[in-house]
Amino acid sequence: MSTEYDNSVAHTPIEHRFNPYSDNGGTILGIAGKDFVVLAGDTRHTTDYSINSRYEPKVFHIGDNLLISANGFSADGTALVKRVQNSLKWYHFDNNDKTMTVKTMARNVQHLLYGKRFFPYYVHTILGGLDSEGRGAIYSFDPVGSYEREQCRAGGAAASLIMPFLDNQVNFKNQYQPDSNGKVKRPIESLSLEETIKLVRDAFTSATERHIHVGDGLEILIATKDGVKTEFYELKRD
Amino acid sequence: MNHDPFSWGRPSDETYGTYNNTIASASPFPKMNTQQPIITGTSVISMKYNNGVIIAADNLGAYGSLLRFNDVERLIPVGKRTIVGVSGDVSDMQHIEQILSDLEIENNYDNSYADDEETLKPSYIFEYLSTLMYQRRSKMNPLWNAIIVAGVEDDKPFLKYVNLLGVTYSSPTLATGFGAHLAIPLLRRVIDREEDIESTNLELAEKTILESMKVLYYRDAHSSRKFSLAIIDKEQGLVFKKGLQVENMSWKFAKDIKGYGTQKV
Numbered sequence: 001m002s003t004e005y006d007n008s009v010a011h012t013p014i015e016h017r018f019n020p021y022s023d024n025g026g027t028i029l030g031i032a033g034k035d036f037v038v039l040a041g042d043t044r045h046t047t048d049y050s051i052n053s054r055y056e057p058k059v060f061h062i063g064d065n066l067l068i069s070a071n072g073f074s075a076d077g078t079a080l081v082k083r084v085q086n087s088l089k090w091y092h093f094d095n096n097d098k099t100m101t102v103k104t105m106a107r108n109v110q111h112l113l114y115g116k117r118f119f120p121y122y123v124h125t126i127l128g129g130l131d132s133e134g135r136g137a138i139y140s141f142d143p144v145g146s147y148e149r150e151q152c153r154a155g156g157a158a159a160s161l162i163m164p165f166l167d168n169q170v171n172f173k174n175q176y177q178p179d180s181n182g183k184v185k186r187p188i189e190s191l192s193l194e195e196t197i198k199l200v201r202d203a204f205t206s207a208t209e210r211h212i213h214v215g216d217g218l219e220i221l222i223a224t225k226d227g228v229k230t231e232f233y234e235l236k237r238d
Numbered sequence: 239m240n241h242d243p244f245s246w247g248r249p250s251d252e253t254y255g256t257y258n259n260t261i262a263s264a265s266p267f268p269k270m271n272t273q274q275p276i277i278t279g280t281s282v283i284s285m286k287y288n289n290g291v292i293i294a295a296d297n298l299g300a301y302g303s304l305l306r307f308n309d310v311e312r313l314i315p316v317g318k319r320t321i322v323g324v325s326g327d328v329s330d331m332q333h334i335e336q337i338l339s340d341l342e343i344e345n346n347y348d349n350s351y352a353d354d355e356e357t358l359k360p361s362y363i364f365e366y367l368s369t370l371m372y373q374r375r376s377k378m379n380p381l382w383n384a385i386i387v388a389g390v391e392d393d394k395p396f397l398k399y400v401n402l403l404g405v406t407y408s409s410p411t412l413a414t415g416f417g418a419h420l421a422i423p424l425l426r427r428v429i430d431r432e433e434d435i436e437s438t439n440l441e442l443a444e445k446t447i448l449e450s451m452k453v454l455y456y457r458d459a460h461s462s463r464k465f466s467l468a469i470i471d472k473e474q475g476l477v478f479k480k481g482l483q484v485e486n487m488s489w490k491f492a493k494d495i496k497g498y499g500t501q502k503v
Contacts, residue, residue, distance in 0.1 A: 020378060021403070022405060050422075056409075074407070078406065079404070119376070
């Protein structure tokens, strides 16, 4: 073992370590509205330059109007979603079928992720639902469980392409009132569902153009007080 | 004091002598797990068609570049409606074979109904295998395989993939290893999207698989001429064809290939 403090030659066997992770591409996006929330993801599944499947859904409605997706290393993603589903089932069993709030589930997801702090789930997780006032809520997590509530968040392969677009179009960053000479910021107003779907579709068609691991299909889950709807749109397959 | 962080928290050798490995019967070596496959099987290829699924794999067990064993069966039937196709390490495959046979025996023993009411369905076998593969990778001791589970469930074709990392996915056409690069484009020429399954019959599917096995034998150095093919049809049930051979080989097409073969010159 040689470190910056020690350059002696040690006689430890050379270990070839098995790499337990891979990157399965794909991208996800969540936007919260006044009385709705959308969580969308493309349906392409890849390893390296191969397209494994053109339709492998990764956004799930797990019950109680909660939407979740864990993007990155897909084996960890499915394992995490399964544990979330299981923990929701136990919550119902233990608490007389009480509906779980999105805030509660967010804290629960943090614990599931942090529990594997030293062998992390290699995923970017986004949770969506309606808060106690009926407003849309998005919670986003890093691989080890740090989380915060946000208006919108993109995750996965094309997150860096989509996120600045969202900053500008959802939170009106760098937008100013006309005739104010760049002095007065455009006030934030929440988007309608129609506008939100348009934004999501634009974000994914553009990400498909510029990122090779994004494409094939777009699945959007929309949660309102009346339940969850699913929409599907084709994306370029090249 | 030794300022190297690597030595922090350890009893110093000067005071206590070097660490005695015989304490707690510790091995002088790090724990050793599978870090590479030894005897390997190459691609498994498969596709859905209107009445079921079709899956094929050759009979070679290679020791590196040595074509060591010529009679390895890599398609494992489980129950009456499932085939598990395995590529990668052959000893790990045989371990999986053992587990699956135990699973089947246990299930038959517990099954109190007639007419296969509680027999293992393809999705059950897949769930079991994918859980096993993910557990083993999480213990950093993987089963070095890529597996395709093919079958018919509730009169619908079932096809799903899992590998040594526990990564799973499903598609109308699936292939492991070299086949994912060579055979998948050929299979997708026939079934490009979900809707194309309905318009593909057994005859076309079998022809496509046979053609793909031929291309794999042409181009994959670690493949053999002899192969097995299994069909799980919702009417005919399981049809297992063993000892097949790649036929009608000809390199006549080669003279027409220009460049990468994609452009028309």
